[in-house]
Amino acid sequence: MPPLVTLTTDFGTRDPYVASMKGVIHSRCAHAAIADLSHEIPPQDVFEGALFIAQASKWFPPGTVHCVVVDPGVGTARLPIAARARGQIFVCPDNGLLTFVTRESPLDEVRIITNKQFMHATISQTFHGRDIFAPAAASLADGAAFEGMGERLNALTLLEIPELRRDRPGVIGGIVMHVDRFGNAITNIHRSDLPDRRDIQVHFNSEVIESISEAYGDVAVGATVALFGSSDYLEIAVHRGDASKHFDLRRGSRVEVRS
Amino acid sequence: MPPLVTLTTDFGTRDPYVASMKGVIHSRCAHAAIADLSHEIPPQDVFEGALFIAQASKWFPPGTVHCVVVDPGVGTARLPIAARARGQIFVCPDNGLLTFVTRESPLDEVRIITNKQFMHATISQTFHGRDIFAPAAASLADGAAFEGMGERLNALTLLEIPELRRDRPGVIGGIVMHVDRFGNAITNIHRSDLPDRRDIQVHFNSEVIESISEAYGDVAVGATVALFGSSDYLEIAVHRGDASKHFDLRRGSRVEVRS
Amino acid sequence: MPPLVTLTTDFGTRDPYVASMKGVIHSRCAHAAIADLSHEIPPQDVFEGALFIAQASKWFPPGTVHCVVVDPGVGTARLPIAARARGQIFVCPDNGLLTFVTRESPLDEVRIITNKQFMHATISQTFHGRDIFAPAAASLADGAAFEGMGERLNALTLLEIPELRRDRPGVIGGIVMHVDRFGNAITNIHRSDLPDRRDIQVHFNSEVIESISEAYGDVAVGATVALFGSSDYLEIAVHRGDASKHFDLRRGSRVEVRS
Numbered sequence: 160m161p162p163l164v165t166l167t168t169d170f171g172t173r174d175p176y177v178a179s180m181k182g183v184i185h186s187r188c189a190h191a192a193i194a195d196l197s198h199e200i201p202p203q204d205v206f207e208g209a210l211f212i213a214q215a216s217k218w219f220p221p222g223t224v225h226c227v228v229v230d231p232g233v234g235t236a237r238l239p240i241a242a243r244a245r246g247q248i249f250v251c252p253d254n255g256l257l258t259f260v261t262r263e264s265p266l267d268e269v270r271i272i273t274n275k276q277f278m279h280a281t282i283s284q285t286f287h288g289r290d291i292f293a294p295a296a297a298s299l300a301d302g303a304a305f306e307g308m309g310e311r312l313n314a315l316t317l318l319e320i321p322e323l324r325r326d327r328p329g330v331i332g333g334i335v336m337h338v339d340r341f342g343n344a345i346t347n348i349h350r351s352d353l354p355d356r357r358d359i360q361v362h363f364n365s366e367v368i369e370s371i372s373e374a375y376g377d378v379a380v381g382a383t384v385a386l387f388g389s390s391d392y393l394e395i396a397v398h399r400g401d402a403s404k405h406f407d408l409r410r411g412s413r414v415e416v417r418s
Numbered sequence: 419m420p421p422l423v424t425l426t427t428d429f430g431t432r433d434p435y436v437a438s439m440k441g442v443i444h445s446r447c448a449h450a451a452i453a454d455l456s457h458e459i460p461p462q463d464v465f466e467g468a469l470f471i472a473q474a475s476k477w478f479p480p481g482t483v484h485c486v487v488v489d490p491g492v493g494t495a496r497l498p499i500a501a502r503a504r505g506q507i508f509v510c511p512d513n514g515l516l517t518f519v520t521r522e523s524p525l526d527e528v529r530i531i532t533n534k535q536f537m538h539a540t541i542s543q544t545f546h547g548r549d550i551f552a553p554a555a556a557s558l559a560d561g562a563a564f565e566g567m568g569e570r571l572n573a574l575t576l577l578e579i580p581e582l583r584r585d586r587p588g589v590i591g592g593i594v595m596h597v598d599r600f601g602n603a604i605t606n607i608h609r610s611d612l613p614d615r616r617d618i619q620v621h622f623n624s625e626v627i628e629s630i631s632e633a634y635g636d637v638a639v640g641a642t643v644a645l646f647g648s649s650d651y652l653e654i655a656v657h658r659g660d661a662s663k664h665f666d667l668r669r670g671s672r673v674e675v676r677s
Numbered sequence: 678m679p680p681l682v683t684l685t686t687d688f689g690t691r692d693p694y695v696a697s698m699k700g701v702i703h704s705r706c707a708h709a710a711i712a713d714l715s716h717e718i719p720p721q722d723v724f725e726g727a728l729f730i731a732q733a734s735k736w737f738p739p740g741t742v743h744c745v746v747v748d749p750g751v752g753t754a755r756l757p758i759a760a761r762a763r764g765q766i767f768v769c770p771d772n773g774l775l776t777f778v779t780r781e782s783p784l785d786e787v788r789i790i791t792n793k794q795f796m797h798a799t800i801s802q803t804f805h806g807r808d809i810f811a812p813a814a815a816s817l818a819d820g821a822a823f824e825g826m827g828e829r830l831n832a833l834t835l836l837e838i839p840e841l842r843r844d845r846p847g848v849i850g851g852i853v854m855h856v857d858r859f860g861n862a863i864t865n866i867h868r869s870d871l872p873d874r875r876d877i878q879v880h881f882n883s884e885v886i887e888s889i890s891e892a893y894g895d896v897a898v899g900a901t902v903a904l905f906g907s908s909d910y911l912e913i914a915v916h917r918g919d920a921s922k923h924f925d926l927r928r929g930s931r932v933e934v935r936s
Contacts, residue, residue, distance in 0.1 A: 172717045202858060339435075376491055386544065388545070460691075473693040635753035636752075
């Protein structure tokens with residue numbers, strides 16, 4: 160069974176950055192299988208990267224090594240880390256990329272990558288993906304001991320996450336966290352935040368959706384629908400349309416559930 | 419030899435949908451090799467997906483499992499299916515995605531996927547790619563019996579395909595089926611539709627191409643050329659240019675061959 | 678250890694071109710691992726392809742087979758070739774794609790691919806990627822003898838590369854070679870061209886950068902920085918911004934270093 164290394168970056172694929180990382184991984188661990196998760200995280204958008212890897216990683220088997228590089232602070236004091244959770248390993252900069260992973264699964268242990276054995280001989284100050292994260296991930300996939308990466312990290316860097324507002328009775332105030340390729344606007348209101356889903360309305364801009372559906376196809380083509388999507392968060396969609404464009408919904412747009 | 423699972427979707431890679439499917443496949447069949455065919459099928463465009471998988475799949479070896487998810491009807495009554503053709507297996511929604519595959523190779527057998535053993539324990543009504551199609555494809559790659567997926571499907575859903583018009587003598591009326599990345603406009607007129615290719619002209623918009631060439635380079639840079647492309651369909655191209663932009667050719671644009 | 682075939686093309690992934698090549702490779706060499714390097718080389722841009730493969734390939738292990746297809750001259754007299762360098766093999770059209778590879782590593786041997794055993798039975802005049810380059814690469818990965826591809830090529834086609842201008846004392850005149858996804862403008866001025874990096878200025882448009890930094894984070898967010906990037910070429914960047922957009926820098930824009 161080949162060890163599995165996944166790649167999540169904001170590098171796109173027009174430039175040789177991802178390709179270089181793949182070369183480094185194959186050079187250090189020739190039998191590794193590499194899975195591209197995404198190279199289309201918006202440039203330098205740590206929040207989107209953090210959301211992405213939390214949702215994607217949970218479907219992978221134990222033993223997977225996730226190499227995640229969205230790294231606007233490359234070459235500054237921010238630390239390179241390796242973290243263990245769910246029997247998987249995450250290799251990334253300590254800039255908040257694991258914020259949503261930790262919400263779902265407590266990290267078992269986090270190490271600062273300082274062992275030069277697991278780095279390229281010379282380190283570019285602009286591309287740690289190639290010179291630190293890829294070699295560390297490949298070495299871990301190849302069986303290097305997690306504890307050998309370096310000292311423990313005490314306090315993980317976390318992004319500030321917008322919390323739900325519950326300051327008015329019967330109202331839960333959330334925001335759009337992510338707009339997907341189909342224009343579906345996915346909020347931070349989880350299925351478990353709404354134990355009783357009868358007689359509730361979803362408000363955003365000056366729109367109202369009168370109930371929560373199960374599937375996009377529960378409404379007519381072109382109609383607006385609110386439902387709990389595949390990650391169990393409330394989303395606003397237009398059946399076979401693009402809700403984001405239609406209603407100008409973006410990350411940060413306010414959405415309220417009223418009962 | 420690792421079993422091979424290919425992925426064709428309209429999910430793009432900015433969202434965690436494809437990544438989740440890869441995790442599911444690796445979890446069910448750790449030794450599978452996964453080949454990304456495309457995640458850039460235009461959103462919810464079953465026609466483009468159907469054309470794509472027919473052209474791509476025929477180059478793969480027997481035993482390949484193709485997982486194809488362009489699924490605007492997810493969560494509705496449309497059925498999840500597995501189909502055998504050419505010694506390969508196709509796993510997809512029954513919404514017309516196999517229309518062009520069946521034109522080239524008759525399907526040997528189609529099963530409705532109902533066996534819960536080959537699905538995720540809970541099924542999201544918005545993402546069957548992750549909860550039904552990926553696990554079924556992985557299980558088949560891992561050796562699960564095709565017959566165990568579920569009952570036979572009797573009537574496959576097919577897209578309505580525009581036929582060639584031959585109502586005027588000496589004229590074959592076709593349309594553009596697909597515009598590729600280079601702006602080449604690929605029609606539904608097959609090489610075999612034109613047994614005699616001497617003294618024929620290609621008409622579109624108010625343009626005329628006076629003969630059919632063999633290669634783009636048969637005409638000067640910037641000149642327009644008609645030729646039978648790599649799938650043996652007539653295409654209109656501009657040598658080192660973009661015919662689609664230059665002549666406003668799109669899917670559905672009319673093209674006539676006159677002799 | 679599976680043999681490794683990498684793919685670099687300008688095909689994008691909306692069309693079935695890359696997928697067809699993958700099918701051909703898996704059909705000829707079922708145990709090969711395929712690594713996508715890029716399919717987003719700008720259409721027909723041999724210069725960008727040549728730059729890309731030189732930078733990406735050097736990170737791969739010996740034994741890797743690189744299949745590189747940016748091929749505006751497909752179907753014309755330009756030759757299909759296989760070249761050995763650094764213990765790796767490059768399979769591509771002889772149109773200049775190896776220009777930058779040869780600058781870094783002399784080619785050990787170049788062969789013209791003429792042996793029909795390593796081609797598809799019929800050859801489309803519009804898609805040699807599928808019918809010549811993919812089968813040749815797969816056969817080489819599968820152990821076919823390099824010498825069996827065909828006769829030696831004597832003179833490799835090379836792109837004309839803009840050289841540095843040094844006609845004024847204390848001034849090195851270069852140009853932007855590539856703009857990356859982050860808007861960083863990467864020049865043809867190499868670290869080794871500037872043995873003394875004290876007291877130098879970088880000029881472009883009517884801008885001046887007064888010194889060379891080590892990392893993007895050496896300047897404030899939004900400030901302009903010049904540094905030697907991950908490939909040791911001078912680049913102009915805006916910290917967490919887009920220098921290309923901000924200063925209208927493109928391939929060919931002039932950049933001078935003055936001391």
